[in-house]
Amino acid sequence: MADIDKLIRETLKGDKLAVSRLISVVERGHAQTPYILEKIYPHSGNAYYIGVTGPPGSGKSTTVDRLVKMLCSNNYSVGVIAVDPCSPFSGGALLGDRIRMNKRKSEWDVFFRSMSAGKIMGGLARTTKESSRILDASGKQIIVIETVGVGQSELDIAQATDTVVVILTPESGDNVQLMKAGLLEIADIFVVNKADRPGAENISMSIEAMLDRQRGKLEWRPPVLLTSASLGKGIEELYAEIWRHADYLRQDDKLKERRKSQLKGELKQRIESEIVNTLWQKIRDDADIDELVNDIWEQKIDPQSAAGKVVRRCLKD
Numbered sequence: 001m002a003d004i005d006k007l008i009r010e011t012l013k014g015d016k017l018a019v020s021r022l023i024s025v026v027e028r029g030h031a032q033t034p035y036i037l038e039k040i041y042p043h044s045g046n047a048y049y050i051g052v053t054g055p056p057g058s059g060k061s062t063t064v065d066r067l068v069k070m071l072c073s074n075n076y077s078v079g080v081i082a083v084d085p086c087s088p089f090s091g092g093a094l095l096g097d098r099i100r101m102n103k104r105k106s107e108w109d110v111f112f113r114s115m116s117a118g119k120i121m122g123g124l125a126r127t128t129k130e131s132s133r134i135l136d137a138s139g140k141q142i143i144v145i146e147t148v149g150v151g152q153s154e155l156d157i158a159q160a161t162d163t164v165v166v167i168l169t170p171e172s173g174d175n176v177q178l179m180k181a182g183l184l185e186i187a188d189i190f191v192v193n194k195a196d197r198p199g200a201e202n203i204s205m206s207i208e209a210m211l212d213r214q215r216g217k218l219e220w221r222p223p224v225l226l227t228s229a230s231l232g233k234g235i236e237e238l239y240a241e242i243w244r245h246a247d248y249l250r251q252d253d254k255l256k257e258r259r260k261s262q263l264k265g266e267l268k269q270r271i272e273s274e275i276v277n278t279l280w281q282k283i284r285d286d287a288d289i290d291e292l293v294n295d296i297w298e299q300k301i302d303p304q305s306a307a308g309k310v311v312r313r314c315l316k317d
C-alpha cells in the first residue's frame with residue numbers, strides 16, 4: 001500500500017511516470033483499484049472532457065493530433081486517451097509518435113495513452129473513465145478521448161465527455177446508416193473530414209437536413225464542419241466550435257447537469273455490478289450450484305425457477 005500511496009501522491013503532483021503507472025494498475029483491474037479511485041476522485045472534476053468518435057479510419061487520430069497541437073500551443077495541458085476496441089495496434093500509437101517528433105514538444109504538457117480492449121479488465125467504459133479521472137486529478141486541463149464509433153463505444157463516450165465530436169467522411173454512406181449508428185444522438189459537433197475528397201458537401205448537406213427535421217427539439221444545434229485533417233484545414237474552426245459548445249454548457253448550469261446525469265448513469269452501472277458481485281458471493285457460499293444443475297438436468301425444476309429460488313433464498317437471510 002505504501003507504494004500505491006506514493007504513486008498517488010506523485011500522480012497528484014503531475015508526475016508523468018506515476019500517472020502512467022497508476023493507469024496501468026487501474027487498467028489491469030488490480031485489487032487496489034477501488035482504493036486508488038477513492039483517493040483520486042476528490043481531486044478530479046477540473047478538466048474539460050472532449051470526446052472524438054466516428055467510423056474506423058475517418059481521421060480521428062489525425063484530427064486529435066491537430067487539436068492537441070492547438071491546445072498545447074495555447075498553453076493548455078492535455079491528456080489523451082485513445083481507445084481501440086479491436087486491434088492492439090491503434091492509430092493512437094502513431095499519434096504519440098507524431099507529437100513526440102515535434103520539436104516544440106519540450107514546451108508542451110501532453111500525456112498520451114493508448115488502450116486496447118485486449119489488455120483491459122472489466123470493460124472499456126470503466127477503464128476509460130477511471131484513467132481519464134487519473135489524468136484529470138494529475139492536473140491536465142483538457143482530456144481528449146478517441147474511440148471508434150461502433151456499437152456501444154459511442155454511447156460510452158457520450159457518458160464520459162462534455163463535448164462530443166463525431167467525425168464522418170464522404171465515404172460514410174447514406175444518412176439512414178448514420179441514424180442507425182446512433183452517432184446522431186450523441187454529436188455536439190459534426191465533422192465531415194477528408195473534405196478534399198468528392199462528396200463531402202453532400203454528406204454535410206444531408207446531416208444539415210436531418211438537423212432541420214429535428215428543429216425545435218434541439219436546444220443546441222450541432223454545427224457541421226468540413227475539415228481536411230491531414231492537410232490541417234478546418235481545424236481552427238473545429239477548435240473554436242469546441243469552445244463555443246463549452247461556453248454554451250457553462251451557461252445555466254448545463255455542464256453541471258450533464259455531468260450529474262453521467263454520474264447517475266455511472267452510479268447505476270456500479271450498483272448493478274455491486275449487486276451481482278455481492279449476490280454471487282453469497283449464492284456461491286449458500287447454494288450448491290452443482291446440485292441445482294442436477295435437478296435441472298433431471299427436470300425436477302426449470303432453469304428460470306431455479307434461478308429465482310436461489311436469489312430469493314439468498315435475499316431472505
Ligand SMILES: Nc1nc2c(ncn2[C@@H]2O[C@H](COP(=O)(O)OP(=O)(O)OP(=O)(O)O)[C@@H](O)[C@H]2O)c(=O)[nH]1
Pocket residue numbers: 055056057058059060061062063090091092148193194195196197227228229230231
Ligand atoms: N484524404 C484525406 N485523408 C485523410 C484525412 N485525414 C486523415 N486522412 C487519412 O486517413 C487515414 C486514417 O486516419 P486516422 O487519423 O488514423 O483515422 P482514425 O479515425 O483515427 O482511424 P482508426 O483509429 O483506425 O479508426 C490515414 O491514412 C490518414 O492520413 C483527410 O483530411 N483527407
Ligand SMILES: [Mg+2]
Pocket residue numbers: 060061062090091092146
Ligand atoms: Mg485512430
